[in-house]
Amino acid sequence: MIKTECIKRDWDGANVYEEILISEELKARLEQSADMNKLFTDLMTIKRDYRITDIKFYEAFPLINHYVLSVQYTNPFQ
Incomplete structure (x- = not known):
């Protein structure tokens, strides 16, 4: 199981x-995934039909890695 923490919604x-908040290892896996939407769906707590329209990564300063x-x-609720 991949551990993540939702810090804002x-x-x-x-x-x-x-x-x-994700680890450097998970970031690398997401970037290498041929189907990022499917991998991200597996991480979500809300299991509904939706479509990702934008995705970005940025460093979680001051946390390292x-x-x-x-x-x-x-x-999905609209």
Whole structure:
């Protein structure tokens, strides 16, 4: 099981925005995945149909070897 921590979640009606703290190892796996949407779906706590519309990584300063995965996806509850 891959451990992640959701550090921020927000929505504007049509879209959901999440920031998830991940390890450097998981970042590398996500970047190498041919199907990032499927791998990310496996990590989500909400198991609904949605479509990822934007995904970014940035360093989780001051944490070493950690990144924040910033994801925007269509709101499954709308």
